[in-house]
Amino acid sequence: MFTKTLAELARGLRGKEFSSVELTRALLQRIDASQSVLNSVISVTADSAMAAAAAADGQIAAGTAKPLTGLPLLHKDIFCTEGVRTTCGSRMLENFISPYDATVVAKLRQAGMIMLGKTNMDEFAMGSSNETSFFGPVTNPWNAAMVPGGSSGGSAAAVAARLCPVATATDTGGSIRQPAALCGVTGLKPTYGRVSRYGMIAFASSLDQAGVISLTAEDAALILNAMAGFDPRDSTSVDERVPDYTATLGDSLAGLRIGVIREFFDAGLDAGVGAAVRAALAAYEKLGATLVDVDLPALPLSVPTYYVVAPAEASSNLARFDGVRFGHRCKDPVNLEDLYKRSRGEGFGAEVKRRIMTGTYVLSAGYYDAYYLKAQQVRQLIAQDFARAFADVDVLMGPTTPTPAFGLGAKTADPITMYLNDIYTIGANMAGLPAVSIPCGFAADLPVGLQIIGAHFAEAKLLNVAHQYQLATDWHSRVPPAWAA
Amino acid sequence: MSTNAGTNDWETVIGLEIHAQLATRSKIFSASATAYGASPNAQANLVDLGYPGVLPVLNGEAVRMAVKFGLAVGAEIAPRSVFARKNYFYPDLPKGYQISQFELPVVGKGALDIVLDDGERKRIGITRAHLEEDAGKSLHEGLGKLTGIDLNRAGTPLVEIVSEPDMRSAKEAVAYLKKVHTLVRYLEICDGNMQEGSFRCDANVSVRKRGASAFGTRAEIKNINSFRYVEKAINYEVARQIDLLESGGKVVQETRLYDPDKGETRSMRSKEEANDYRYFPDPDLLPLVIDAAFIEQVRASLPELPDDKAARFSRDYGLSDYDAGVLTASRDLADYFEATAAAVANAPPSPDHAKLAANWVSGALAAALNANNLEIAASKMTSASLAGLLRRIADNTISGKIAKDVFEDMWATGNEADAIIESRGLRQITDTGAIERAIDEVIANSPNQLADYRGGKDKLFGYFVGQVMKATAGKANPAQLNELLKKKLAG
Numbered sequence: 001m002f003t004k005t006l007a008e009l010a011r012g013l014r015g016k017e018f019s020s021v022e023l024t025r026a027l028l029q030r031i032d033a034s035q036s037v038l039n040s041v042i043s044v045t046a047d048s049a050m051a052a053a054a055a056a057d058g059q060i061a062a063g064t065a066k067p068l069t070g071l072p073l074l075h076k077d078i079f080c081t082e083g084v085r086t087t088c089g090s091r092m093l094e095n096f097i098s099p100y101d102a103t104v105v106a107k108l109r110q111a112g113m114i115m116l117g118k119t120n121m122d123e124f125a126m127g128s129s130n131e132t133s134f135f136g137p138v139t140n141p142w143n144a145a146m147v148p149g150g151s152s153g154g155s156a157a158a159v160a161a162r163l164c165p166v167a168t169a170t171d172t173g174g175s176i177r178q179p180a181a182l183c184g185v186t187g188l189k190p191t192y193g194r195v196s197r198y199g200m201i202a203f204a205s206s207l208d209q210a211g212v213i214s215l216t217a218e219d220a221a222l223i224l225n226a227m228a229g230f231d232p233r234d235s236t237s238v239d240e241r242v243p244d245y246t247a248t249l250g251d252s253l254a255g256l257r258i259g260v261i262r263e264f265f266d267a268g269l270d271a272g273v274g275a276a277v278r279a280a281l282a283a284y285e286k287l288g289a290t291l292v293d294v295d296l297p298a299l300p301l302s303v304p305t306y307y308v309v310a311p312a313e314a315s316s317n318l319a320r321f322d323g324v325r326f327g328h329r330c331k332d333p334v335n336l337e338d339l340y341k342r343s344r345g346e347g348f349g350a351e352v353k354r355r356i357m358t359g360t361y362v363l364s365a366g367y368y369d370a371y372y373l374k375a376q377q378v379r380q381l382i383a384q385d386f387a388r389a390f391a392d393v394d395v396l397m398g399p400t401t402p403t404p405a406f407g408l409g410a411k412t413a414d415p416i417t418m419y420l421n422d423i424y425t426i427g428a429n430m431a432g433l434p435a436v437s438i439p440c441g442f443a444a445d446l447p448v449g450l451q452i453i454g455a456h457f458a459e460a461k462l463l464n465v466a467h468q469y470q471l472a473t474d475w476h477s478r479v480p481p482a483w484a485a
Numbered sequence: 486m487s488t489n490a491g492t493n494d495w496e497t498v499i500g501l502e503i504h505a506q507l508a509t510r511s512k513i514f515s516a517s518a519t520a521y522g523a524s525p526n527a528q529a530n531l532v533d534l535g536y537p538g539v540l541p542v543l544n545g546e547a548v549r550m551a552v553k554f555g556l557a558v559g560a561e562i563a564p565r566s567v568f569a570r571k572n573y574f575y576p577d578l579p580k581g582y583q584i585s586q587f588e589l590p591v592v593g594k595g596a597l598d599i600v601l602d603d604g605e606r607k608r609i610g611i612t613r614a615h616l617e618e619d620a621g622k623s624l625h626e627g628l629g630k631l632t633g634i635d636l637n638r639a640g641t642p643l644v645e646i647v648s649e650p651d652m653r654s655a656k657e658a659v660a661y662l663k664k665v666h667t668l669v670r671y672l673e674i675c676d677g678n679m680q681e682g683s684f685r686c687d688a689n690v691s692v693r694k695r696g697a698s699a700f701g702t703r704a705e706i707k708n709i710n711s712f713r714y715v716e717k718a719i720n721y722e723v724a725r726q727i728d729l730l731e732s733g734g735k736v737v738q739e740t741r742l743y744d745p746d747k748g749e750t751r752s753m754r755s756k757e758e759a760n761d762y763r764y765f766p767d768p769d770l771l772p773l774v775i776d777a778a779f780i781e782q783v784r785a786s787l788p789e790l791p792d793d794k795a796a797r798f799s800r801d802y803g804l805s806d807y808d809a810g811v812l813t814a815s816r817d818l819a820d821y822f823e824a825t826a827a828a829v830a831n832a833p834p835s836p837d838h839a840k841l842a843a844n845w846v847s848g849a850l851a852a853a854l855n856a857n858n859l860e861i862a863a864s865k866m867t868s869a870s871l872a873g874l875l876r877r878i879a880d881n882t883i884s885g886k887i888a889k890d891v892f893e894d895m896w897a898t899g900n901e902a903d904a905i906i907e908s909r910g911l912r913q914i915t916d917t918g919a920i921e922r923a924i925d926e927v928i929a930n931s932p933n934q935l936a937d938y939r940g941g942k943d944k945l946f947g948y949f950v951g952q953v954m955k956a957t958a959g960k961a962n963p964a965q966l967n968e969l970l971k972k973k974l975a976g
């Protein structure tokens with residue numbers, strides 16, 4: 001049962017092959033059993049999940065169920081969940097019970113889905129390996145000595161280990177796609193503004209986007225149908241029609257023009273990863289697509305640009321964690337300054353502090369023009385590169401990451417090396433474009449991700465392109481050996 | 486602050502930053518109510534509390550009000566303005582930043598005219614006006630060593646109106662402040678309540694040698710919340726700076742606080758200690774785009790503005806500039822005046838009727854309201870009642886002097902003028918025979934005074950007037966009395 005995709009589970013529930021209570025109980029047990037090795041979940045909401053599953057079974061029996069009724073999922077612990085601890089992977093929010101639901105959480109609940117718990121993540125989504133979490137690192141289901149990627153490492157590992165069919169995630173610089181690639185699952189980051197950010201704890205507001213990690217593109221389409229849409233509580237969400245993302249999954253790829261991003265096949269690309277991605281491109285040619293080389297000359301500037309813009313916004317977004325109204329407060333503050341310094345000093349981890357300091361620096365008087373303003377200009381250049389490319393091609397492709405999963409602790413001492421792991425993913429965030437990572441093979445027994453980037457609001461096309469590949473290949477249905485039983 | 490022997494050698498330069506709280510029902514970025522006086526934090530929702538994950542959504546009504554102000558001061562409305570974050574830590578600032586506008590404000594350059602003591606008009610430039618959210622309040626009373634935080638005010642919409650450094654005295658600054666105060670109430674975008682903090686200002690004050698072209702170093706006096714304090718604070722600060730400069734010192738650029746109890750300003754923080762606010766565009770809010778159609782729609786909703794109204798009062802009613810200025814100080818007062826003037830004759834008012842109404846509205850009525858600490862809108866005497874009194878003055882039923890008495894009676898009892906005049910028999914005596922009889926009697930009883938008067942003591946005329954008035958209980962028509970008495974005394 002646990003290896004089934006979301007679409008298969010939906011059919012099973014409707015066909016009464018199993019009940020939502022049975023499914024939910026089985027997955028809760030699986031989560032419980034996995035924790036000591038994987039550590040992919042921070043909080044488990046077993047009681048409310050079982051109650052919701054029983055109610056879902058009632059609806060299924062009564063014939064009032066919606067397409068996703070009774071299907072379980074995990075939420076990344078960056079989404080606020082009413083009455084449930086929402087930590088954002090930080091000591092700062094170790095005991096924070098959110099008084100409200102994020103729009104994404106509310107929508108998926110209204111669609112009938114059952115929350116099993118909250119997934120582990122890099123602290124405040126700042127990290128590429130899940131090692132900055134206050135709740136300890138998550139391990140890679142394919143090799144427990146390796147990282148799962150980050151920041152949505154818990155969501156990716158949980159789906160890869162078949163603890164649940166889908167999990168929500170967020171992507172600011174690659175935080176959905178990179179862990180999806182490293183764990184061998186499908187990760188979709190929609191267009192900026194496609195999904196509401198309300199209730200998603202902000203890291204870098206102009207880049208943050210909620211999305212989903214799943215086993216297949218079809219499952220991502222099912223979830224996006226429920227997640228997407230304008231939210232009057234998020235001024236940056238876009239009032240653009242939400243199509244049925246499953247309707248076009250079956251479209252033929254004959255005549256599809258694929259732009260192959262030349263800058264992604266650089267010296268830093270691991271040979272095994274490159275080989276797997278080139279093989280995937282060849283498979284697309286067999287499906288009727290044409291490959292076109294595309295240059296995105298400003299793209300190599302995306303990492304330094306990102307590490308100005310994202311920390312700048314983060315330094316301001318994280319100012320509200322001051323020990324005054326919620327979150328960690330130091331013991332016995334002697335005055336206001338002491339309260340601020342110790343509450344924040346104790347509540348935040350090293351990477352978060354590093355980014356707050358970087359962000360504060362680039363926004364400060366005398367440096368703003370040279371850093372923040374310049375970075376925004378470069379961001380425009382990157383966006384223009386993409387816009388030019390999409391005048392000629394339907395989608396862009398390349399590797400999601402330069403290497404497969406790396407060892408736990410291998411890059412923690414050198415932040416720059418860690419940051420470079422997002423070199424291929426940041427571009428889509430800079431330009432606000434939708435992108436998906438799908439499994440396309442293995443390098444050194446570790447999964448490799450193929451990244452597909454689309455034009456604004458072209459999620460339906462992306463999912464169609466990914467789905468056709470998944471019909472022709474079986475990389476997405478490979479189960480990590482340790483989690484196959 | 487002893488001598489200012491050299492004061493005349495110095496020129497004062499003042500610019501004001503006025504914060505007017507916009508009269509929207511809900512906050513600028515959340516749905517919480519803005520009403521004043523609720524129990525602490527009763528009007529603070531998750532957005533106002535800056536909870537993790539919440540986002541601001543702009544209140545369109547606040548934008549409309551800011552545009553209204555911009556149009557009223559002849560300013561350009563920015564087709565695209567940007568909200569920015571002003572970052573600093575303070576317990577009453579829940580997000581750790583204030584959402585404001587920095588580089589691109591919604592209202593650009595405009596101007597307002599003030600009238601100086603000598604009657605001259607002076608134009609005060611307005612640099613810009615921008616939208617922003619207010620912070621909360623820290624509470625210190627009754628909490629021992631703790632500080633309480635009340636976030637009811639956090640997120641209340643403000644328009645910050647920044648003037649050019651065009652004012653040259655505390656009096657000019659007060660005149661400008663009053664002008665803005667009048668305007669925002671005319672526009673119904675701010676209740677103008679200074680005690681509740683709905684209207685407050687910071688003053689940038691510097692002095693320079695007369696004739697110098699460069700500005701002196703300025704001090705910013707924060708959060709002054711009454712017209713009187715503005716004048717006092719500026720005068721104190723000017724004297725302080727002149728004393729400092731004349732004794733060989735230097736003015737430091739700093740923020741100062743006015744202490745109304747001690748009547749002095751004192752240093753809050755110097756430029757070096759000032760926060761680096763790290764402004765940057767708020768990524769949670771899209772740029773504010775305002776199109777021409779919206780501007781025209783707001784323009785069409787503008788009321789007659791104070792200056793236009795005053796000009797019309799002068800032109801149509803023949804009022805002096807001074808009277809017109811006084812009567813247009815608030816929309817309610819102007820409306821009351823116009824209603825009164827029109828009701829005196831139930832027809833377009835003549836200049837005489839208008840002048841009569843002007844005198845009574847800005848005189849007796851204003852005094853009575855003042856004594857009872859009432860706004861014109863709360864006056865229990867209606868314009869129709871007052872017009873009823875003025876009608877009896879205009880048609881000579883009562884004299885102006887008796888009218889004062891009747892007014893007091895009306896104010897105290899709420900009765901109409903005619904009823905009081907009838908019941909108290911105050912109708913003026915206009916019968917020549919009756920007045921003559923009274924004069925004859927007085928003259929007959931005052932032989933010595935008559936002799937003196939005829940001997941050249943003209944001043945005694947007043948004595949005879951007084952005696953006749955006394956004999957007629959003040960009811961003799963004064964003009965007739967004067968004329969008849971002159972004749973009789975002449976013999």
